[in-house]
Amino acid sequence: MTIKRFPAYLRDMQEEVEGYAKNYGLDFYPILYEVLDYKTMNEVAAYGGFPTRYPHWRFGMDYEQLSKSYEWGLSKIYEMVINTNPAYAYLLEGNSLTDQKIVMAHVCAHVDFFKNNYFFSKTNRKMIDGMANHAARVRRHMERQGQDVVEDYIDVCLSLENLIDPMSAYITRTAKPRTPEQIEDEETGQVGRLRSKGYMDSFINPPEYIEAQKKKKEEEVKKARRRFPESPQRDVLAFLIEHAPLEHWQRDVLEIVRDEAYYFAPQAMTKIMNEGWASYWHSKILTEKALTAAEVIDYADANAGVLATSPGRLNPYKLGVELFRSIEERWNKGQYGKEWDECESMEQKRNWDRRTGFGANRIFEVRKLYNDITFIDEFFTLEFCVEQKFYSFGFSERSGSWEIMSRDFKKVKDQMLKQLTNRGQPVIVVEDGNFENKSELLLRHIHEGTDLDSGQARDTLRNASRVWTRPVNLLTKVEGKGKLLRCEDGNLSERSAEYL
Amino acid sequence: MSQKIDLDHGRFRQIIRGKIKQNLRKYISQGEMIAKKGKDTVSIPLPSVDIPHFKHGDKQQGGVGQGEGDVGDSLGQDGEEQPGAGEAGDRPGDHLLDIEISIQELAEIMGEELELPRIQPKGTEKIVAWKDKYSGIRTTGPESLRHFRRTYKQAIRRQIAMGTYDPKNPVIVPIKDDKRYRSWKKEPLPQSNAVIIYMMDVSGSMGDEQKEIVRIESFWIDTWLTSQYHGVESRFIIHDAMAKEVDRDTFFKTRESGGTMISSAYKLCAKMIADEYPSELWNIYPFHFSDGDNWSVDDTHTCVELLKKEVLPFVNLFAYGQVESPYGSGQFIKDLTEHFDEDERVVTSEIKGKDAIMDSIKEFLGKGR
Numbered sequence: 001m002t003i004k005r006f007p008a009y010l011r012d013m014q015e016e017v018e019g020y021a022k023n024y025g026l027d028f029y030p031i032l033y034e035v036l037d038y039k040t041m042n043e044v045a046a047y048g049g050f051p052t053r054y055p056h057w058r059f060g061m062d063y064e065q066l067s068k069s070y071e072w073g074l075s076k077i078y079e080m081v082i083n084t085n086p087a088y089a090y091l092l093e094g095n096s097l098t099d100q101k102i103v104m105a106h107v108c109a110h111v112d113f114f115k116n117n118y119f120f121s122k123t124n125r126k127m128i129d130g131m132a133n134h135a136a137r138v139r140r141h142m143e144r145q146g147q148d149v150v151e152d153y154i155d156v157c158l159s160l161e162n163l164i165d166p167m168s169a170y171i172t173r174t175a176k177p178r179t180p181e182q183i184e185d186e187e188t189g190q191v192g193r194l195r196s197k198g199y200m201d202s203f204i205n206p207p208e209y210i211e212a213q214k215k216k217k218e219e220e221v222k223k224a225r226r227r228f229p230e231s232p233q234r235d236v237l238a239f240l241i242e243h244a245p246l247e248h249w250q251r252d253v254l255e256i257v258r259d260e261a262y263y264f265a266p267q268a269m270t271k272i273m274n275e276g277w278a279s280y281w282h283s284k285i286l287t288e289k290a291l292t293a294a295e296v297i298d299y300a301d302a303n304a305g306v307l308a309t310s311p312g313r314l315n316p317y318k319l320g321v322e323l324f325r326s327i328e329e330r331w332n333k334g335q336y337g338k339e340w341d342e343c344e345s346m347e348q349k350r351n352w353d354r355r356t357g358f359g360a361n362r363i364f365e366v367r368k369l370y371n372d373i374t375f376i377d378e379f380f381t382l383e384f385c386v387e388q389k390f391y392s393f394g395f396s397e398r399s400g401s402w403e404i405m406s407r408d409f410k411k412v413k414d415q416m417l418k419q420l421t422n423r424g425q426p427v428i429v430v431e432d433g434n435f436e437n438k439s440e441l442l443l444r445h446i447h448e449g450t451d452l453d454s455g456q457a458r459d460t461l462r463n464a465s466r467v468w469t470r471p472v473n474l475l476t477k478v479e480g481k482g483k484l485l486r487c488e489d490g491n492l493s494e495r496s497a498e499y500l
Numbered sequence: 501m502s503q504k505i506d507l508d509h510g511r512f513r514q515i516i517r518g519k520i521k522q523n524l525r526k527y528i529s530q531g532e533m534i535a536k537k538g539k540d541t542v543s544i545p546l547p548s549v550d551i552p553h554f555k556h557g558d559k560q561q562g563g564v565g566q567g568e569g570d571v572g573d574s575l576g577q578d579g580e581e582q583p584g585a586g587e588a589g590d591r592p593g594d595h596l597l598d599i600e601i602s603i604q605e606l607a608e609i610m611g612e613e614l615e616l617p618r619i620q621p622k623g624t625e626k627i628v629a630w631k632d633k634y635s636g637i638r639t640t641g642p643e644s645l646r647h648f649r650r651t652y653k654q655a656i657r658r659q660i661a662m663g664t665y666d667p668k669n670p671v672i673v674p675i676k677d678d679k680r681y682r683s684w685k686k687e688p689l690p691q692s693n694a695v696i697i698y699m700m701d702v703s704g705s706m707g708d709e710q711k712e713i714v715r716i717e718s719f720w721i722d723t724w725l726t727s728q729y730h731g732v733e734s735r736f737i738i739h740d741a742m743a744k745e746v747d748r749d750t751f752f753k754t755r756e757s758g759g760t761m762i763s764s765a766y767k768l769c770a771k772m773i774a775d776e777y778p779s780e781l782w783n784i785y786p787f788h789f790s791d792g793d794n795w796s797v798d799d800t801h802t803c804v805e806l807l808k809k810e811v812l813p814f815v816n817l818f819a820y821g822q823v824e825s826p827y828g829s830g831q832f833i834k835d836l837t838e839h840f841d842e843d844e845r846v847v848t849s850e851i852k853g854k855d856a857i858m859d860s861i862k863e864f865l866g867k868g869r
Contacts, residue, residue: 161553312563314563392565394561394563453555
């Protein structure tokens with residue numbers, strides 16, 4: 001790899017751009033730039049931005065695809081930025097100076113977002129070292145167990161990598177631990193009695209009833225105690241790490257995969273906001289401050305490329321930046337609150353301007369507190385939807401092609417939120433770790449209207465059963481009917497089952 | 501670090517190789533990669549190289565887009581380019597990965613899988629031509645080959661060293677020692693020294709399916725032989741009751757009606773060998789495909805004579821592939837076996853269907869001749 005020294009003219013440019021950014025109120029970690037040739041850029045991109053990752057063929061595959069699509073002129077990575085402190089950012093060698101300027105402004109805003117957005121507050125800011133440690137551990141296992149064995153196991157673990165609970169870092173999922181009295185109550189089967197005078201007691205708390213209640217409660221306690229996990233668990237990987245009969249190195253590999261999945265999760269949760277925020281600021285900084293007259297055309301060309309939309313594809317840059325602009329405008333004009341919400345007259349709404357001037361404040365607040373789902377849910381309004389010409393599309397069996405399905409606001413928004421829920425991944429939970437009392441694993445797909453890709457589901461299930469070492473079952477729905485997929489010793493079977 | 505990605509990339513290619521090897525039988529019988537043949541590479545659609553995940557099925561999912569258009573408008577015609585569902589703004593994971601692989605590598609994989617022996621070519625040394633290539637610089641030579649730039653560069657270097665160069669008045673005068681001339685090296689020019697003569701029966705009884713089999717089989721034979729020689733020429737002869745030479749496209753597309761006289765093709769083949777391919781320099785591979793239905797016993801007799809006297813003495817291998825057809829009697833292969841059972845220059849193979857292509861290739865090329 002060839003690391004080019006960061007040339008002085010770029011350093012001057014960095015200082016200039018960061019100066020503007022700070023004046024606008026952006027607050028970011030120090031940024032270290034490196035200029036990379038396209039080969040190295042593709043290499044770093046294949047490693048997800050971390051040149052220190054563990055060895056695995058999948059990175060080689062990504063590298064080949066990136067290189068090809070660059071060589072064929074299909075895509076080009078302008079920039080990459082890593083969420084660490086200090087932040088690392090890579091510039092592509094040979095980009096025009098205007099491009100580099102755009103990229104620097106863009107990167108400032110990304111880093112500001114990483115530093116301030118709540119959903120990044122739990123990430124490890126020394127992840128470069130983290131990744132390097134992971135790599136060292138994987139290499140050590142490879143030396144002892146053999147490269148093929150470990151690489152093969154990594155394949156298995158990666159197949160399950162999306163079965164995590166990305167929100168678990170921010171909320172408490174498990175109920176509060178119970179007090180000793182509660183536990184005692186449950187175990188001895190105490191039943192609450194109504195207060196009564198002695199002679200009335202057998203009428204107010206009839207013994208048969210108390211007895212029946214006692215039994216019922218005992219039954220419940222028994223059931224609950226037998227249930228494992230006590231309530232369905234979304235972090236399937238954590239469950240496997242804790243309860244699957246793994247060898248030491250296998251558990252370690254699984255932990256590494258889970259760690260990295262959690263590290264990347266917030267980026268998937270805030271893609272629209274993050275890119276929107278960065279695009280908002282690069283255009284603001286460049287058009288208001290940093291551009292010279294000679295650079296305007298080049299800037300406009302590059303910017304249009306970033307924000308271009310094409311049929312059937314949602315451009316997160318475009319959606320994000322337009323939403324941030326709409327928020328700014330609305331809060332500048334006071335288009336919010338009860339009165340605004342209740343106003344029925346479009347005419348009045350169009351000319352609504354209270355000169356409140358909170359726009360700038362509001363967008364900084366939004367970038368701190370929201371993620372893609374809450375962002376869309378709150379600010380994707382009817383007016384915005386119509387103005388930006390959004391539509392929902394689907395596959396039409398009749399014509400055999402993808403078609404525009406609707407321009408109805410509610411449908412569009414629902415579709416969008418559905419796509420963002422759980423980062424567009426199906427929700428899979430551990431329902432029972434001792435299914436049918438045979439220490440089999442029962443997973444449940446929380447079906448929200450979309451079936452699983454059945455081919456992939458089968459292969460994934462096979463991998464899950466390799467980790468669990470006992471048969472693994474998956475309860476899902478296919479075309480509206482409950483199905484239980486089962487994998488035993490690598491053999492798959494399928495039967496209909498009740499999906500409750 | 502550049503080593504690091506090379507390692508991972510190497511692992512990836514290794515996995516790909518394994519996959520191709522595993523599915524080779526399928527690829528061979530389907531012939532889908534022939535359609536995607538580039539100059540030196542083929543691209544192969546590989547399923548499930550990527551790691552499987554629990555994910556949503558595509559068709560039910562739909563998505564959100566932005567822009568003009570009415571409800572019911574289609575989003576682009578190109579079936580492959582499906583709109584991105586799943587993660588907002590991202591393309592869905594493709595199910596098939598198109599992998600490019602060089603023909604050389606493909607041949608190696610095939611060789612390993614079919615356990616094909618390497619061929620010992622004859623007469624390689626004699627056929628190599630030499631070509632002059634201007635690749636160097638030297639200090640003597642004819643003026644016509646003087647390298648202007650290098651000469652002046654040398655001159656300015658010398659003047660600076662001598663202190664006679666004046667930047668304000670940059671006059672550079674090369675002297676004899678400064679002069680540089682282009683020089684050449686002789687390089688071996690790989691020249692083809694193997695020829696495959698494909699012959700095919702195009703009489704009415706050979707249908708499209710039979711021809712498809714021939715097409716697929718000849719692709720793999722080409723692939724293997726190309727990997728064994730520096731260059732391979734292919735010639736194509738079609739015949740019914742008459743034989744003629746055609747180009748590759750015509751070879752696979754022509755359909756004639758009428759009878760079959762195999763001897764006509766062998767005659768043309770023998771003439772080709774005699775006129776153009778002296779056997780001490782060339783490795784010659786005639787392949788003949790037919791449904792085995794010859795016109796008459798007499799003609800079959802002529803064929804045997806032709807082979808014995810005018811073809812077999814000059815060739816490395818004579819291969820006859822009999823494609824099963826509902827109309828053919830399939831007699832010819834029996835006749836050949838009867839006459840040439842002892843002769844190891846003759847290989848015959850019955851190809852029952854597409855699935856049998858691989859075995860037939862193995863029969864043809866397994867002798868290492």
